[in-house]
Amino acid sequence: MFEQNLSNILGELEQQGLKRALRDTQSAQGPRIQFDDREVLNFCSNNYLGLANDSRLGQSIVESIQREGFGSAASRLVCGNMPSHRALEERMARFKGTEACLTYSSGYMANVGIISSLFGKDDIIFSDRLNHASIVDGIRLSGATLKRYRHLDMEHLDQLLESTSALRNRCIITDSVFSMDGDVAPLDKITEIAQRHDCQVMIDEAHAFGVMGDHGQGCAHHFGVQDQIDIQMGTFSKAAGSFGAYVCTSRLIRDFLINRSRSFIYTTGLPPLVTAASLKAVEIIEEDQSLRQKLWDNTHYMRAALRLAGFNTLSSSTPIIPILIPDPDVCVTFSRRMFDQGILISAIRPPTVPKGTSRLRLTVMAAHTKTDLDLTLNRLQNVGKDLGVI
Numbered sequence: 001m002f003e004q005n006l007s008n009i010l011g012e013l014e015q016q017g018l019k020r021a022l023r024d025t026q027s028a029q030g031p032r033i034q035f036d037d038r039e040v041l042n043f044c045s046n047n048y049l050g051l052a053n054d055s056r057l058g059q060s061i062v063e064s065i066q067r068e069g070f071g072s073a074a075s076r077l078v079c080g081n082m083p084s085h086r087a088l089e090e091r092m093a094r095f096k097g098t099e100a101c102l103t104y105s106s107g108y109m110a111n112v113g114i115i116s117s118l119f120g121k122d123d124i125i126f127s128d129r130l131n132h133a134s135i136v137d138g139i140r141l142s143g144a145t146l147k148r149y150r151h152l153d154m155e156h157l158d159q160l161l162e163s164t165s166a167l168r169n170r171c172i173i174t175d176s177v178f179s180m181d182g183d184v185a186p187l188d189k190i191t192e193i194a195q196r197h198d199c200q201v202m203i204d205e206a207h208a209f210g211v212m213g214d215h216g217q218g219c220a221h222h223f224g225v226q227d228q229i230d231i232q233m234g235t236f237s238k239a240a241g242s243f244g245a246y247v248c249t250s251r252l253i254r255d256f257l258i259n260r261s262r263s264f265i266y267t268t269g270l271p272p273l274v275t276a277a278s279l280k281a282v283e284i285i286e287e288d289q290s291l292r293q294k295l296w297d298n299t300h301y302m303r304a305a306l307r308l309a310g311f312n313t314l315s316s317s318t319p320i321i322p323i324l325i326p327d328p329d330v331c332v333t334f335s336r337r338m339f340d341q342g343i344l345i346s347a348i349r350p351p352t353v354p355k356g357t358s359r360l361r362l363t364v365m366a367a368h369t370k371t372d373l374d375l376t377l378n379r380l381q382n383v384g385k386d387l388g389v390i
């Protein structure tokens, strides 16, 4: 009975063309990868700066193994708090200009653990409709009242705050760069609204860290409002090319999380070699402007050309460039035809995005060459015309 139910559900997904399966990558991550046994140009990773296969990170891992070994053997609260953990947190607090930093084993765990420990059933959370699933799950687990506001709609957010009691703890939570749309939360307006209503602010910089801000600190710095944001969460798993997550915040909140955040407490510390790699990535992000410059040059070039060709790239202003193809079947066909020509761009459909907004999600990397971009543009235009998208 149990297995029959599961099998029925999978069958339905298959019928709707929504059943998903893992496909294999046979090479290290880069602008070109070996995928499903052929070489393709990669336009779907979050490895914006190409650090996921950078030899400097590799070297820091080797040195870490020699110093600290491999496993961290226990929760960080027991005996698993290794030198690399401390070094990374100190460096991040300095880089972001916050009192303190705490790292988590992943971005998912960070959001679930931060939100569910800091907020409870008496509190109210205001959440952008397109926030990442890990934020949604953290809010659910917290038991707080959820008020969802329309994507980037500041008037709606303001109204919702207006209509709820200032006597309750309230917090606005938003992605800073949205993972499927590539647009940016107006943190200047959000912090202004929060101050007016005496409300906390938490942001998720997963796609902004290493990409936005003069030195890659993220959107808080891009807008210059870092001092008005209570909780700056982000990950080392995207532009930093490593794994794990951070929360840059006050000493008080860090202390509280160490004592109450279950996804921090009840899990083994990250292998120190992972945090050593993240630390090296932070150093590169802070000191090497050339990678970020290249990323943004490529991004501007690609988006301008796509728009000129007549594609709808929504309000993207980052290296995440959606190409709207409302019909999910056409979208999947488009992606497959690109793959047949050696170009990997994923088709994103409901329920990952709202109905009627299926899209190709193209992400640009610093390591793409102009030739890569021109070739891809040419093929996108040909297939786009053939399928009546442009």
Ligand SMILES: *Cc1c(COP(=O)(O)O)cnc(C)c1O
Binding pocket: 106, 107, 108, 109, 111, 132, 134, 175, 179, 204, 206, 207, 235, 236, 237, 244, 245
């Ligand atoms: C990827 C992502 C996460 C999850 O981070 P992981 O380190 O991959 O677990 C959280 N929030 C956002 C906005 C993301 O894009």
